[in-house]
Structures are given as C-alpha cells and as structure tokens.
Amino acid sequence: MTTLEFSYSLNKMSTSLKPFALKLTRDMDDANDLLQDTMVKAFTNKDKFQEGTNLKAWLYTIMKNTFITNYQRMVRRGTFVDTTDNLHYINSSGSRIENDAYQNFTLDDTHAAIDSLDDVYKTPFMMHFRGFKYHEIAEKLNIPIGTVKNRIHIARKLLKAELTVYRHKN
Template identity: 80%
Template structure:
C-alpha cells in the first residue's frame, strides 16, 4: 500500500474511531486528542502495518494502547514514592505538633449544645448518635417513626445553628 493510499484509508476510518475514543475518555476534547495521537502513531508506524490485514482493528488497538499508556502516565505522575530508608517516619508525629486544646474546646461546645436541647429532641438524637435505628428509637420511646425522624432533624438543625461558629473554620 502506498503512502497516499494509506493516508486515504486513515482519513476514511477516522470518523468510525471517534465513538470509541469518546467511550474511553468520556470527554470530547480528550477524545479528539486521543484520535489525533492514534492517527499520528499509525502514520509514523505505517511500515509495521501488513497489507491484507484489518486496518480498522489495527487502529483500534493503537488507540486502546495509547489510552492505557496515557492513563498510566497520569497515574504515575500523581503517585508519591517514598525513597527514605526509615519508612516508619512517614506517619510519625515528630514533624507535626498538634495542639489538642482546639478539639477539647469544640467537644465541650458540642456537649453543651446537646445538653441545651429540649429533652424531646435530645433523647432521640442521642439514641440515633449511639447507633440506634429509627424504628428502634420509635419502639423504645413509644412514638411514631415519623416523629422520631422529625425530632432528630430538628435537633440537627438546632445544633447546626448553635455551633455555626465551627462551620466557618477551614
């Protein structure tokens, strides 16, 4: 096959490869880039194509392999490799000193806010917090399940309003 015939065949098959590229990348711009990379690789490696074989299948294989290579490259770029000899230092606290007082302040404020809730809201909320299911709370408190859900929702809303100072901290 001459270079001109090969180029014509690539141009003719290009539209049929686009849906496959879009399926792989799930993005139109990335699909166009992948299609272009595939066509460039196919044209530069035209001497490896054997006449009489399925050109479309060959192009699909190039596209799939190009996508996998690009994906692996992207994953490797985001991977941190620790080359230190003492791996136990990775999670050691010697480099970061935390002051637990902020957590203590927050926990004290949360406890006070919960204690300020009316008992009708506090009991179902604390039971739910401790792991009880809605239907278990309803049976234990002898109230309808809808009331349980409503009271827990109101308790959360009241706590959120009372503790809004903690929602603005980054």
C-alpha cells in the same frame, strides 16, 4: 516494525508529547520526568503495540496513566515536598505534632449545645447518635417512628444553628 524503527518513531513523537506532559504536571522538570517514564514504558512494552494502530494515541494513553499512577502514589504517601532550595518534607509523619486545642473547643461547644436541647429532642437524637435505629427509638420511647425522625431532624437543625461558628466556608 523493527526495534530501530520503533525507537525512531518514539523519538519523533516525543516533541508532540512534551506539551501534554507540561499540561499535566505544570512543572518543566516533572514534565521531562513524565516524558522519560512514558518513553521507557513504551519501549519496554513495544511488543504490546500493534503495528498499524495510532502510536501517538498509544503514547498519550501511557503518559496519562503514568501521571495518574504517580499522582495516586504521591497522595497515598501523604507527603508534600517543598520546592524551595532546602527541600523540606512538609507534613511527614515523623515530625508531626498534634495540637488538640481546636478539637477540645469544638467538642466542648458541641456538648454544651447538645445539653441545651430540650429533652424531647435530645433523647431521640442521642439514641440515634449512639447507634439505635429509628424503629428501636420509637419502641423504647413509645412514640411513632415519624415523630422520632422529626425530633432528630429538629435537633440537628437546632445544633446546626447553635454551632454556625464551625461551618466551613467554601
């Protein structure tokens, strides 16, 4: 296939690719950008296209992969662009201010809940929290490993009941 024929085929396929681009991006400008990126990649890689194969499927694959790559790049960047006229960068790292108030409340309540546990449950729970393995805790406290697991389980259950205010709702 000559370059002219390939270019003509790409041009014909662009109308059928546009709805797919719009479905992926959910924005007309982004869909047009994705379509353009797809056509540029297809044209620059025309030597990789094997004549006799499905050009439309090849273009759909390029478009899907381009969209995924762009999306992953945006997520990695961690910046969300406000689409208002001002085009502010929301959550950009340069203007982010930390407020530890919520974390401090959570931490204080967690410590209070742990302190309210009976020592029978608190000791193995805190040892496990600090990185001890079940068998190490069993050796140190001179109790069976099943008892260690049970006490840690009960401690978690009690803490979960005590800290229900912090449970996330889906």
